[in-house]
Every structure is written in structure tokens, then in C-alpha cells.
Amino acid sequence: MNASTQQQLCSVKCVPCEGGVPKLTTEEASLQNAVLTGWKVLSSPDRISKCWTVKNFVAAMEFFKHVTVLAEDEGHHPDLHLVGYRNVTIDIWTHAIDGLSLNDFILAAKIDQLPIQLKG
Numbered sequence: 156m157n158a159s160t161q162q163q164l165c166s167v168k169c170v171p172c173e174g175g176v177p178k179l180t181t182e183e184a185s186l187q188n189a190v191l192t193g194w195k196v197l198s199s200p201d202r203i204s205k206c207w208t209v210k211n212f213v214a215a216m217e218f219f220k221h222v223t224v225l226a227e228d229e230g231h232h233p234d235l236h237l238v239g240y241r242n243v244t245i246d247i248w249t250h251a252i253d254g255l256s257l258n259d260f261i262l263a264a265k266i267d268q269l270p271i272q273l274k275g
Contacts, residue, residue, distance in 0.1 A: 188260070192267065200248065207243045207271060207273060225262070231261075
């Protein structure tokens with residue numbers, strides 16, 4: 156597998172997945188993750204995750220609103236976490252295969268293009 160660039164990831168839509176597709180291997184996930192900034196590949200369970208510290212609570216909610224619209228458009232829904240009113244974390248994986256697929260990296264690349272008000 157050759158890794159897609161961030162531009163390639165942003166230029167395609169997530170493909171609906173109802174299972175039946177193999178999970179990315181650890182090596183494939185690491186290779187694909189290398190084109191993203193700040194995302195971490197986690198295992199047990201397999202997912203990618205990224206954290207941000209935003210300006211304030213309202214900035215967190217605005218960012219989540221943008222992520223919500225994107226997720227609905229892509230038909231791929233991440234887990235959104237807010238702790239301490241401005242510490243935002245997003246976890247992404249393909250629920251139907253209980254692991255990582257190319258869809259997860261497509262969504263991550265597109266999330267990285269969304270507006271966000273960071274602390275400082």
C-alpha cells in the first residue's frame with residue numbers, strides 16, 4: 156500500500172463501510188498516518204486520535220459544530236471529547252470493522268482543514 160497524500164485524502168469522500176473490508180495493518184496505518192500532522196495511531200482498540208487546546212468553551216463548541224457538519228457529509232462519525240472546557244480530543248476508527256480504514260485518514264485530513272481557535 157502506498158500512502159495517500161493529505162491533498163489526495165482531502166479530495167475524496169469516505170466510502171460507506173458496512174464491514175467485509177480488511178482493517179489496515181499496523182504498518183499500513185503508520186504509513187498513512189505519517190502524512191497527517193498531530194494524529195496518533197493507537198492500538199487496543201485501533202484508532203487515530205488528536206488533541207487540541209482551544210481558546211475557550213465557545214471555540215470548542217464551534218469546532219465541534221464544524222466537525223459535525225463534515226462528519227454528516229462524509230457519513231463517518233468520530234468520537235468527540237471535551238475535557239476542562241477547552242481540551243478537545245477526537246478519536247476516529249471504522250466502527251463496522253472495529254479498526255482503521257482509509258476512511259479514517261480521509262476524515263482526519265479534512266478535520267485538519269477546519270477552522271479552529273487555538274489557545275494563545
